[in-house]
Amino acid sequence: PCDGTNNQNVQCTIGSGASLSVHINPTNGFLGAPGDGQYKCCLPTNCSTPGTNIITATIFRFVEIESFTVADLPSDMTVYPQEYKLNCTKIGYNRYDISMSIGSTALASYTNCFDPDNNCGGTELSGPVAYTVSYAVNITWDRMNVSSGSISQSTTGDQMYQCRVADHPDSNEIRIRNVTIKVPATAPSSLTEVNKTATTITVSWTALDSSDADGYVVNVTSDTDTVQTVQVEGSSNNTITLNGLRGGTTYSITVKAYQQLLGPASSTISVQTLLVINSINWTLVSSITQLNNTQYRIDCLTTTDINPSTDVYWLVNGVIKSNSMYTSIDVLTYNNTLLVYPDPLGVSINVTCIAMIGGTNYCQSVILHAPSGPPNNVRGFILNATSIKVNWTTSSETNGYVIEYTTGGVTRDVVSTIEEEIALTDLSPMSTYTISVYSYIDLPSVNSTVTVLRFDVPSPVTSLSVPNVSTTGITVKWTIPSSDNYVTYYTISSYHQ
Structure with missing residues (x-):
């Protein structure tokens, strides 16, 4: 305040006319601590009058923090991990110490900085105040830790950073500024599957209060691969349908709330899309x-x-x-x-x-599946005037056999069996039969083996002889017919002269 008396740092006159003055007249060349602060020059009347022109000025001794800000906060919350920057700008005295920290962990700390030599690596900014130098710290946030270079600090909820500047070496004045980044402290709860199809999954969760969230990020993974990361704006929006998924695939889904940064993840649910x-x-x-x-x-x-x-x-x-x-x-x-x-x-x-x-x-x-080939060694035997027995050996894997027999070019019947032989009955006497045998697994074999049998009169026996005679019997011997006639039995007749 400038009330017409002399302050520690500022001297001024009040009233009207052209002889008013505001000036700094430090005692012994140094400003005193009680006069630090922001001053206003108001023209043409007092500062509370509407329309008054106001000029503000901050008067301080040694060093001051012009600003401590956060830059490059992410707008796309689906990018992970998240990165941003802290900027602390000092003005004034050119020899000082400066540090930036979270809690008790210093993320950057420089001592005995001397601006003419730029020995602390700050960025010199041109401006109305001498020795305006900015310091920056790059921060990475993985939802559990903030880190800068090799320095890491675990934290939950809002992140509170501090910039501290003090004149060196006596620390006559210590300037401190704080900045807070809003981060949800808790994860959304009750993440639940609502509906699913072959290509979509709909999930919902319990929304957080508007003071604790600005929106949500839903993350979808399959095995270890991230499939989708979707940002949902608005603290009350607590349902989303995830599209473009693969049928019959199991997905792991989590949801996180965000404000300026992402908060912790919810419990994971696994959902399998419907099979196509x-x-x-x-x-x-x-x-x-x-x-x-x-x-x-x-x-x-x-x-x-x-x-x-x-x-x-x-x-x-x-x-x-x-x-x-x-x-x-x-x-x-x-x-x-x-x-x-x-x-x-x-x-x-x-x-x-x-x-x-x-x-x-x-x-x-x-x-x-079809067999690799037909049965082998198909043989037929005449049982009697109307029956034939057929047998064979298998040549490949099979579940059974189909037997087709024809006479006169006409198919008489087709039968099946799981055995390796079959009796065909009710045949016509004195007929020629073509017998085809197929094997099958699911499908019949590519071809069959054919045997032709004739129901006809056998050839007569030859070389009939009686090699032995006894008092009670005789022995009869003969030569069998040729092999093209299958004889099932012989009839021997005798008569007494």
């Missing part, structure tokens, strides 16, 4: 005895997040097939169906169901 393709299976529709007319149904269950007529197609042994048969099982699932046939025989069928969503193809496959 739930399953693929095959069913034998008709009997395996229909051979290359055997029908198989392939069922592929997909999510209803896609259009089955345009987003689903098939590959059958590399050949593209469109999807024309589908039904809705429930609100989440389509059943897509394809019918296939074993043509040609003996070739395994690889069927792939492909579903497209969000520019990504999802696929599942099923293989219908």
